[in-house]
Amino acid sequence: MSDMTFTLTEEQRALKAAVYELCKQYPPEYWRDLDAKREYPDALVNDLTKAGYLGVLIPQEFGGAGLGIMEGALILEEINRSGGNAAACHAQMYIMGTVLRHGSEQQKKTFLPKIATGELRLQAFGVTEPNAGSDTTKLQTTAIRKGDSYVVNGQKMFISRVLQSDLMLLLARTTPVAEVKKKTDGLSVFLIDIRHLKGKGLEVRPLRMMMNHSTNALFFDNMEIPADSLVGQEGKGFSYILDGMNAERILVASDSLGDARWFIEKAVAYSSQRVIFGKPIGANQGVQFPIAKAHMAIEAADLMRTKAAKMFDAGIPCGPEANMAKYLGSEAAIDAGNACIDCHGGYGFAEEYDIER
Numbered sequence: 001m002s003d004m005t006f007t008l009t010e011e012q013r014a015l016k017a018a019v020y021e022l023c024k025q026y027p028p029e030y031w032r033d034l035d036a037k038r039e040y041p042d043a044l045v046n047d048l049t050k051a052g053y054l055g056v057l058i059p060q061e062f063g064g065a066g067l068g069i070m071e072g073a074l075i076l077e078e079i080n081r082s083g084g085n086a087a088a089c090h091a092q093m094y095i096m097g098t099v100l101r102h103g104s105e106q107q108k109k110t111f112l113p114k115i116a117t118g119e120l121r122l123q124a125f126g127v128t129e130p131n132a133g134s135d136t137t138k139l140q141t142t143a144i145r146k147g148d149s150y151v152v153n154g155q156k157m158f159i160s161r162v163l164q165s166d167l168m169l170l171l172a173r174t175t176p177v178a179e180v181k182k183k184t185d186g187l188s189v190f191l192i193d194i195r196h197l198k199g200k201g202l203e204v205r206p207l208r209m210m211m212n213h214s215t216n217a218l219f220f221d222n223m224e225i226p227a228d229s230l231v232g233q234e235g236k237g238f239s240y241i242l243d244g245m246n247a248e249r250i251l252v253a254s255d256s257l258g259d260a261r262w263f264i265e266k267a268v269a270y271s272s273q274r275v276i277f278g279k280p281i282g283a284n285q286g287v288q289f290p291i292a293k294a295h296m297a298i299e300a301a302d303l304m305r306t307k308a309a310k311m312f313d314a315g316i317p318c319g320p321e322a323n324m325a326k327y328l329g330s331e332a333a334i335d336a337g338n339a340c341i342d343c344h345g346g347y348g349f350a351e352e353y354d355i356e357r
Contacts, residue, residue, distance in 0.1 A: 006303055006306050006307065006310075008074075012070070012071065012074055015071060015074055015075065016074050016077075016078050018051075019048075019053060019074070019075050019078040019079065019082075020078045020081065020082050022047060022048070022051060022053075023044070023078065023079050023082035023083075023084050024082050025047075026041070026043070026044050026082075026084060027083075028083055028354045030043075030044075031083065031084065031085065031354070031357065032351060032352075032354070032357070034212060035211075035212045035357060038208075038212050039212075040088060040161075040163075040164050040214055041084070041085070041088050042164075044084065044088070045088055045089050045121075045164075046118060048075075048079075048089060049117075049118035050118065052064070052065055052116075053075050054089055054092050054093070054118075055115060055116035055117075056071050056072050056075060056093070057069070057072055057093055057096045057097070057100065058096065058100075058112050058115065058116045059100070059112075062108060062109070062112035062113050062116060063112065063113045063116035063117060064112065064116045068309070068312075068313035069093075069097075069247055069250055069251070069309045069312045069313055070306070070309040070310060070313055072093040072251060072254075073250055073251055073253075073254035073305060073309050074254070075093075076090050076093070076251055076254045076255050076258065077254040077255070077257050077258040077261075078258060079255075079258060080254075080255050080256075080257075080258025080259045080261075080262060081257075081258040081259075081261045081262050081265075082258075082262070083262055083354060086254075086255045086258065087160070087213060087255065088161070088164075089123065090251050090252070090255060091122075091123045091124065091125050091160070091161060092115070092121070092122050092123055093247070093251055094125075094244055094245075094247045094248035094251050094252075095122055095123075095125050095169050095244060096122075096247075097243055097244045097247040098169060098189060098231065098240050098241065098243060098244040099111070099112070099122075099169070099191060099231065101240070101243055102189070102231050102232035102240045102243075103191065103231050103232070104228075104231075106228065107191055107228075107231065111167065111191065115167075120166045120167055121164065121165045121166050121167065122165065122166070122167040122168075122169070122191075123160075123161035123164055123165040124159060124160070124161050124162045124165040124167070124168035124169070124194070125159070125160075125168070125169050126141075126156045126159050126168050126169065126170040126171060126218060127139070127156070127171045127241065128156060128157050128158050128159065129141060129154070129155060129156055129157055130155055130157045130217075136171070136187070136238065136241070137177070137183040137184055137187070137238070138177075139154075139171065139172070139173060139187070140154050140155075140173070141153070141154025141155065141156065141170075141171075141172045141173065141220060142154055142172060142173050142174070142176075143170075143172035143173070143174050143188060143190065143225075144174070145174070145227065145234075146224075147227075148226065148227050149224045149225060149226060149227055150172075150174075150190065150224070150225050150226075150227060150229065150230070151222055151223070151224055152170070152172055152201070152220040152222075152223040152224075152225060153220050153221065153222060153223070154172065154220050155217065155218065155219055155220070156170075156217070156218040156220075157217050157218075158207070158215050158216075158217075159215065159216050159217075159218050160213065160214060160215040160216070161214055161215075162194065162204050162214075162216045162218065163204060163206065163214060163216065164214060165194065166193060166194065166195050167191060167192065167193055167194065168191075168192055168194045169189060169190070169191055169231075169244075170189070170190045170191075170192055171187055171188070171189055171190075171237055171238075171241055172187070172188060172190065172237075173186055173187055173188075174186060174187070174188040174234050174235055174237075175235055180235075184238040184239070185235050185236075185238070186235050187235065187236075187237040187238045187241075188230060188231075188234050188235060188236070188237040189230070189231040189232065189237035189240050189241060190225060190229040190230055190231060191229055191231050192225050192229045197223055197225070200223070201220060201221055201222055201223030201224060202218065202219070202220060202223050203218070203219040203221070204216050204217075204218055205217040205218075205219065211357075245322075246308075246312060246318055246319055246322040247312065247322075249308075249322040249323055249325060249326040250305060250308050250309050250312060250318075250322050250325055250326075252326055252329070252330075253301065253304075253305045253308075253322075253325040253326045253328070253329035253330070254305060254329070255329075256301070256326075256329035256330045256332065256333040257298060257301060257302055257305060257329050257332065257333070259333040259336070259337070260294065260297075260298045260301075260329070260332045260333040260335075260336040260337075261298060261336075263294070263333070263336035263337050263339065263340040263355070264291060264294060264295055264298065264336050264339070264340070266340050266353075266354075266355065267291050267336070267339055267340040267343045267344075268282070268291060270343060270344055271287050271288075271291070271343045274343075281343065282343075287342075287343050290335075290338070290339035290342060290343075291339045291343065293335065293339075294332065294335040294336040294338075294339045295336075297328070297331065297332040297335050297336075298332045298336065300328060300332075301325065301328035301329045301331070301332045304321060304324050304325040304328050304329075305325040305328075305329060307321055307325075308321035308322045308324070308325045309325075337355070340355055341355055341356075
């Protein structure tokens with residue numbers, strides 16, 4: 001690890017700048033309007049796709065940029081640093097690892113070029129269940145082989161972007177837990193086209209959440225999917241999903257870093273302009289210290305995110321680093337958000353300042 005550098009290359013800095021410039025074309029009013037209507041940012045997602053940013057992990061032979069998790073992380077960070085919300089599209093990156101590492105050549109040829117152009121969206125990831133939560137080995141959705149098909153029955157909960165997605169990566173049990181030696185065996189991953197399944201064995205029930213985040217409960221009732229939807233080997237899906245979860249943690253840490261940087265930039269600007277008792281509030285240590293503390297937390301989290309991403313791209317196991325990056329990134333974002341709200345006072349809760357969003 002001694003030769004691993006934590007400085008960005010010229011190309012990576014240029015990538016960050018280009019993503020930020022694109023996202024700044026979508027001002028705060030765009031996001032406020034979407035929130036009021038509880039709508040998905042289709043226009044931004046389409047622009048990011050056309051620019052090649054959401055296909056950054058797809059190999060060049062399939063129409064993507066063939067870059068690494070590090071570049072994907074920088075893209076998501078800049079979407080959030082611009083004031084946007086990368087949660088609308090980050091799944092396409094973290095699901096990609098499972099498909100790239102374990103999908104068949106046929107699956108890659110069929111789907112990846114169309115994902116790269118935006119003809120197909122892969123934004124839905126079906127793992128969580130009402131009775132299993134984070135204990136993935138206890139999931140109860142089953143996929144039973146029947147000739148050239150699998151028949152799926154069960155439920156999923158909090159599955160985001162299903163209504164905005166054409167494809168979904170689904171984890172289901174193909175061998176009952178009582179019949180396997182290890183409880184992590186017998187789970188399988190499927191890459192399925194859900195466009196024609198809605199209403200034909202798949203019911204999507206939107207869940208209204210505290211914020212404008214499109215998530216759903218899914219119900220499978222004898223839903224038939226082609227046998228060639230299976231990703232990799234039957235029964236080995238748990239390890240495939242774990243692969244993807246390290247990518248997800250690095251990328252979600254990057255979402256948080258972008259949020260945190262947005263908060264700090266906003267707090268610094270406001271505290272230098274807001275004059276109370278004859279001087280800018282930023283001259284007061286009570287305002288300065290929380291902002292400075294949050295800034296330091298961001299830089300520390302950035303180092304861990306960068307270390308995890310570079311390890312992931314180098315093929316080095318990075319489970320602890322990915323987990324630490326996600327934790328440190330989320331904590332830094334919370335601290336930065338609180339510092340930003342505090343320095344704005346009551347205005348921190350006003351929609352027009354965008355902080356509460």
